[in-house]
Amino acid sequence: MTSGSLSRALVLEEFGALPRLVSRPVPEPRPGHTLVRMLAAQVAHLDLNVVDGAFGILPDLPAVPGTTGCGVVLASDTHPEGALVRVDGKGLGLRRDGCWADHALVPDAAATLVPDGTDPALACSFFSPAGTAWAAVHSVAGVRAGERVLVTGAAGAVGSLTVQVAARAGAEVIGVVGRAAKLDHVPAAAKAVLAAELSAEAVGGPVDAVIDTVGGPVLRDALGLVRPRGRVALVGYTAGREFSVDLADFLLADVSLLPVNLMTRGREVAADAERMLGELAAGELTLPIERCGPDRLAEAVERLRTGEAVGRVVLDLA
Numbered sequence: 001m002t003s004g005s006l007s008r009a010l011v012l013e014e015f016g017a018l019p020r021l022v023s024r025p026v027p028e029p030r031p032g033h034t035l036v037r038m039l040a041a042q043v044a045h046l047d048l049n050v051v052d053g054a055f056g057i058l059p060d061l062p063a064v065p066g067t068t069g070c071g072v073v074l075a076s077d078t079h080p081e082g083a084l085v086r087v088d089g090k091g092l093g094l095r096r097d098g099c100w101a102d103h104a105l106v107p108d109a110a111a112t113l114v115p116d117g118t119d120p121a122l123a124c125s126f127f128s129p130a131g132t133a134w135a136a137v138h139s140v141a142g143v144r145a146g147e148r149v150l151v152t153g154a155a156g157a158v159g160s161l162t163v164q165v166a167a168r169a170g171a172e173v174i175g176v177v178g179r180a181a182k183l184d185h186v187p188a189a190a191k192a193v194l195a196a197e198l199s200a201e202a203v204g205g206p207v208d209a210v211i212d213t214v215g216g217p218v219l220r221d222a223l224g225l226v227r228p229r230g231r232v233a234l235v236g237y238t239a240g241r242e243f244s245v246d247l248a249d250f251l252l253a254d255v256s257l258l259p260v261n262l263m264t265r266g267r268e269v270a271a272d273a274e275r276m277l278g279e280l281a282a283g284e285l286t287l288p289i290e291r292c293g294p295d296r297l298a299e300a301v302e303r304l305r306t307g308e309a310v311g312r313v314v315l316d317l318a
């Protein structure tokens with residue numbers, strides 16, 4: 001790469017429309033920043049919320065979305081040249097240009113070294129589902145051995161890792177999916193159940209905890225299956241961001257609704273998530289990943305929006 005070289009970037013020009021693939025100059029290195037040749041970048045629900053202009057933190061346009069990526073250091077005062085890094089945080093893809101580009105200039109603190117040889121798609125995908133699954137199971141729901149735990153969206157990225165983490169904690173896990181095609185994608189550690197068939201009978205009686213990654217009607221149905229003094233950890237809202245409770249029923253049910261927020265818990269679960277990266281790379285844990293080129297962004301977005309995608313969706317920029 002020489003100064004003035006061109007590089008591909010997906011540029012968002014208008015909220016509500018998809019970013020356009022354009023050629024633009026490679027960003028000029030500057031102090032305090034690391035220039036990264038991106039190899040893979042995640043397409044996550046958070047990124048779609050930004051593209052839609054439907055998130056609490058939004059960039060000035062035009063902007064390059066993409067809150068998480070992985071690539072090789074080209075220039076940096078802090079990180080070794082040639083090192084593989086995950087880039088996220090520090091407002092990437094939110095307040096400043098993100099990872100949906102061949103090159104990204106990121107604050108040094110937004111780059112974290114990952115072991116050489118790690119699959120870049122896995123390196124940019126694991127942290128959010130692994131950290132969220134760990135936080136939901138251990139920090140928020142406080143799952144204990146022998147408990148019965150119901151996980152919704154159990155074939156999704158967060159849901160499938162949540163199933164595995166809860167099973168490792170010694171829980172009996174029931175994994176709920178919205179469509180029959182996903183039943184086979186629920187990790188073997190769980191009993192798979194279709195959301196439309198959710199009932200006390202189908203799940204074998206009351207559960208101690210629900211970890212919900214879907215929201216909407218699935219959450220409402222799952223709530224009715226929790227024993228008194230049980231817990232519901234709320235992770236996501238792919239199927240609906242609004243939820244209402246009848247206060248009389250809620251008090252009678254005596255079930256705690258507990259939010260999970262990886263942004264505030266990222267630090268406390270970082271070491272556990274990093275350990276899970278090793279286990280994912282070794283095949284001891286699984287996280288399905290769908291890959292596509294940046295020219296197929298529209299298709300990737302559609303699969304994610306409709307819920308057809310299985311696991312993480314990643315742009316292959318290599």
Ligand SMILES: NC(=O)c1ccc[n+]([C@@H]2O[C@H](COP(=O)([O-])OP(=O)(O)OC[C@H]3O[C@@H](n4cnc5c(N)ncnc54)[C@H](OP(=O)(O)O)[C@@H]3O)[C@@H](O)[C@H]2O)c1
Pocket residue numbers: 045046128129132153154155156157158159176177178179182213214234235236237238239260261262263304305306307308309310311312
């Ligand atoms: N709280 C936090 O800190 C935090 C951290 C990470 C992620 N999240 C959120 O957690 C949620 C799950 O993330 P993820 O990465 O696991 O997503 P994912 O892999 O896409 O899984 C989400 C699941 O939701 C269901 N779904 C998706 N789109 C849908 C639609 N349009 N209508 C109905 N159901 C739909 C699908 O399950 P079925 O096909 O089985 O219905 C899908 O497997 C997202 O809302 C994400 O923003 C929150």
